[in-house]
Amino acid sequence: MEKPSTKHIWRCVIYYLWLCLAKGQASDTIRGKRSGLKKFYYWAVEKGVRYIDQINLDLMDEYHAYLNVYRKELDGQPLSDAQKRSLLTFVKTFVQYMHRKGLLVENSLASIELPSRGFQLPKALYSVNEIESILRQTLLFGIKGLRDRVILEVFFATGIRRGELIKLNLDDVDFQNELIRVHGKGKRERLIPISKRALEWLVLYIGKVRPMFAFIGSGNSLFLANNGKRYKPGKLSDMASQYVKLAGIERPGACHLYRHSTATEMLENDADLRHVQELLGHADISTTQIYTHVSRAKLSAVYSDTHPSAQSDSGLFVKVKNSF
Known part of the structure; x- marks a missing residue:
């Protein structure tokens, strides 16, 4: 695929996804990147931003603020910390690649501060x-x-x-x-x-x-x-x-x-x-x-075997109970 002759965001996204495919990245990975970058692109167009050289740290601060208040259509829940970080990382990596390929003079997001991933347990555990x-x-x-x-x-x-x-x-x-x-x-x-x-x-x-x-x-x-x-x-x-x-x-x-x-x-x-x-x-x-x-x-077994409070049986509860 030839390097795009325009700096239009979505045209460059298609080129970037092709590069990811050529590197042998998994189809699920590429699908996730496409979805994330599409979300950013639609938001950016509403802001009047259509070209990759318009993407800068100030714009990403606005996008981060948007993600903080965004609610998912299916359940009305906010995005998790990990989801927000991923969406911002998609854009960061995309801009980085455009700089490497000479479509951008500088990597405008090189110093972006990404939010913490947070801590998220698996949604469902089965015995x-x-x-x-x-x-x-x-x-x-x-x-x-x-x-x-x-x-x-x-x-x-x-x-x-x-x-x-x-x-x-x-x-x-x-x-x-x-x-x-x-x-x-x-x-x-x-x-x-x-x-x-x-x-x-x-x-x-x-x-x-x-x-x-x-x-x-x-x-x-x-x-x-x-x-x-x-x-x-x-x-x-x-x-x-x-x-x-x-x-x-x-x-x-x-x-x-x-x-x-x-x-x-x-x-x-x-x-x-x-x-x-x-x-x-x-x-x-x-x-x-x-x-x-x-x-x-x-952890529960180790706690029961080693923690003094778990091992002790002072009988205090019985004494207090009998005093009433």
Whole structure:
């Protein structure tokens, strides 16, 4: 794609997104950037700002103020700190790239101060019993349900991302060594363990189920949608969320709920934080540390065993109660 001859914001955004695609960034990542920059563009046009050389720190202060009072259409709730930071970061990175490509003389947002990410726990956590209940729902839907069961079993066994599961190929599964090769973010590959239970489901799927969906265009893709091709991200989420509803669970959740549960359960069972980081493919261990705040059972047990107040039984309450 040729460098744009105009500095019009949206024309430059299209060029920027093409650059991101050429670098091999995930489709979900590019989709998020497009949505975020589109939001900024619509706001900027209302302010009379149409060109990238009009974007400066003063304008971004106004945009930040707008995000602070913005309310989401679906539920009327404000944006979280993390969401506001992401929306501002989209613009910052975009301007940075335009400077690198010579479309801007200077990077006007080089010194922008971004808000804190804040602290946000996963929206919905599921117990192992709840996940087992969700998995059982798949058996009501014949051959398609069997395929869905295998997909959800792999999600639960590995904690991989939706985009990573979509990319899996047949030769990514090492049955002998009980490993699976995951194509992660930024083209980073990792080998992670997978349970015997999930492998048994995969044997059934590859031998009996997958051939019923496959055609010449399926290639080496491991998991096939109804059309015999790789799943699209949205369709995979729709499939996963329907089983949550069928299990009678009203909390939100789809593909990522298994990732949350995998991390939390492993930490509950004394897994080392670094090992969980490697399994999940987090580049920064601080991302993995979120799950230490979710995992409360161990903290409660340690508290009961070590805190003087939790250990003491002075009988004071009984004495006070009897005095009335």
